Amino acid sequence: MNKKTNIIKSILFLLLIISLLTACQPSEYKMDDMNKEESLEDTQEEEITLGVSAKDKDLLIRSENISDLVVNLYGIDNATAIILNDRVAVGLEMADGYQLTEDLKETINSTILENDSGISQVLISDNKRYLIRLKE
Incomplete structure (x- = not known):
């Protein structure tokens, strides 16, 4: 029984680690996308000039x-x-x-x-x- 409990604990721990690693992945991509959008907005703001004749x-x-x-x-x-x-x-x-x-x-x-x-x-x-x- 002790051996079964250790195996179950190991499997649960492994599943917890895997779920944490995979759950964090999309968030990182979202941050990259947000940073790219902010960078694009900054670039666009820099390119805007007052158009005067x-x-x-x-x-x-x-x-x-x-x-x-x-x-x-x-x-x-x-x-x-x-x-x-x-x-x-x-x-x-x-x-x-x-x-x-x-x-x-x-x-x-x-x-x-x-x-x-x-x-x-x-x-x-x-x-x-x-x-x-x-x-x-």
């Missing part, structure tokens, strides 16, 4: 240049410019202790008009809500 890219570059020109003026911490046809809307964030005066508006206006011949009208605001909307 040459004209749109030119507008972006001009807008960035206008923003840079305005930020270089004294008392302005941040500027965002959006070009629409021959107009530009400029949102300003003034430095601490500075305010947007009529003289500063005129300086910004003349600086932009002198540096970008495609602009005929400049709209300027230091309202933070407009700056946030322009950035969006």
